[in-house]
Amino acid sequence: MAEDERFLLAVLADRSGAMDEVAGWLRPDDFADTAHAHLYRCLSALHHRGEPIDQMTLVWEAQRRGLLADGTLTADQLASICDGSGAGNAEWLGERIMRSSLTRTAATSARAIRALAENEALAPGRLISHALHALDPLNDARTRWQTTNDTPGPTLAPTPPAGTSPPARAHAALARSTPQPPAQPPQRPGAFPAAPTARTSSRAPT
Template structure:
């Protein structure tokens, strides 16, 4: 739904051009798609095809009607919107809605600001949709994250559009907020795999020498805060070449903030842990965490986009910061994939095992 102020800004921009059409050539940095309403887009596109000296509500209405008739006759032309829905009195109303026709560039900046908020909101929704993909491997998760490049490029283009705004307009609209904005957090995680997390932790506790093989795993990949603390404690001990057992891990975890397993729980995890399972289960932990962070990024971006008080450049910076962790996740998933490929190639390049025979070779009839 379009905010009332966004509609008023579009009406003021169009009204300013209808009343002072000589400023139209200096407003070409405002693309038709910047306006939200289809009728406003069509009108803005048409205005740029007309001689500014001839623009008035009456001549614009005549041009709209001719364009509408042309589209009705030529099926090769896009149908567009009902252009006849902008009669002279509607165009006059647009002119009347303009507070000051001399400020077309400022109203245009407001329109672009609103358009950036809409586009960022839409980008956040697309990221959340991507996060729902059904994936079963790091390669598939990396393919999903590859698609976030489109979102990054879109944010970059929006930034370019804002930098094309006249500096005097940007100076007015880039007003810093005088209060801190608190964005609503997600109520629940979109994805979590507690079984894979428990398997990873238990396997590492039972066989700590697996830790170097999951060096790409990070504490933040664990949704369960106790697993997160336990993994952080184990990596801290490993970095100091200290012994890793339920008691030392519990002792180290007690020095870390947040929830943690008791020493009895750690002993039970150690007892039930399966050796050589940490890398496989840890890969699933990272895959799940990467997609959940993608959903979290989309949520945060959408929440920020729905706060009109956040100026466009600040919003774009916030969106880029929210999406940045997905790039790091992509690199880690790619590293895992390359490791698996090297292991596969290494195994295939080994000397083949000698042939075995069910009978004595000398007895084989050649």
């Protein structure tokens, strides 16, 4: 995965307009390598400011942020990305990085929720609240992944009006779920309705 990240950064630094393909959904936190995440943040800053993006401006932005001075980034790491030309498709490489990020995020959320569930001092209500909070990063990553792949989200049932009371909603749901009587079969052409059965008079003849 580190190789995919390095290839993507090289493409973004070498190809004008490549950032437009990934800037809308790929985030620095999606990069597993911290140095690569900082370099992508530099590229995102240049793209956000509308400045030209190339290998020289990437080096300048990294130096301006002090990434080489504080040891966050080494000269060799920067040279491996900015020396030579970047070959590859930015969107395809970005999707691979996004997929890996989604897997890591899901594993992190699962570990956090498991730790919460093992805490016997945590009340059920607080457990649910903390678990939902732990799922926030995963929901964000999943939403961005769906945006990348144009995958529609689940279809939700329409929400009842705010003024509808719970009993009214319950009655409405019951009405919708009540089975309807089967429809009567249509009569054949030329058929006549059956004659009503004569009732026997209960009075004796006089």
